[in-house]
């Protein structure tokens with residue numbers, strides 16, 4: 001029986017490919033030693049080789065890496081991650097640079113960038129520059145007043161380069177509650193390193209787990225070509 005010679009050259013390995021044409025991957029790569037939110041499970045990936053094929057058994061937190069968080073994260077019996085309309089997850093978006101913010105994005109920071117109704121806003125902070133090799137407890141996110149402001153503005157999606165929109169051990173959970181009560185999509189764990197501020201088309205598609213509090217997603221930005 002003739003066998004097809006398979007080498008590493010046949011299928012070159014590429015980790016964390018960031019750009020392909022005008023498409024930029026803003027998702028974190030999922031692997032067993034990636035960072036997770038404190039207390040949440042690390043991915044467990046068990047490879048199995050059958051007689052002719054391989055498959056892998058995967059155990060993940062629903063809030064692993066780049067992911068969408070749904071109202072069920074805080075409110076039992078409410079909508080799950082599979083219930084967001086696709087048109088809310090895909091469409092025009094704006095990457096806003098908050099890299100100078102030291103601790104937390106405030107209402108004043110948001111006022112200065114003129115948020116409009118219906119916008120998809122991705123907040124790029126110093127988290128992306130610091131990278132995601134280890135978890136930093138002092139990650140930058142938004143405060144409760146800023147979340148209230150976004151909710152009042154009726155944006156459709158808010159994404160950030162932190163594993164949580166709320167501070168670690170924060171008693172004020174408005175960063176979640178204000179957004180989720182208005183059905184604003186929350187995307188956490190984005191990697192916006194090397195992404196310039198500006199307008200893009202966003203595609204963020206959480207895996208379609210039924211009625212779940214969150215799910216990992218692949219997120220990409222597409223820049224309009226200048227032609």
Ligand SMILES: [Zn+2]
Pocket residue numbers: 063067068069163164188214
């Ligand atoms: Zn989450």
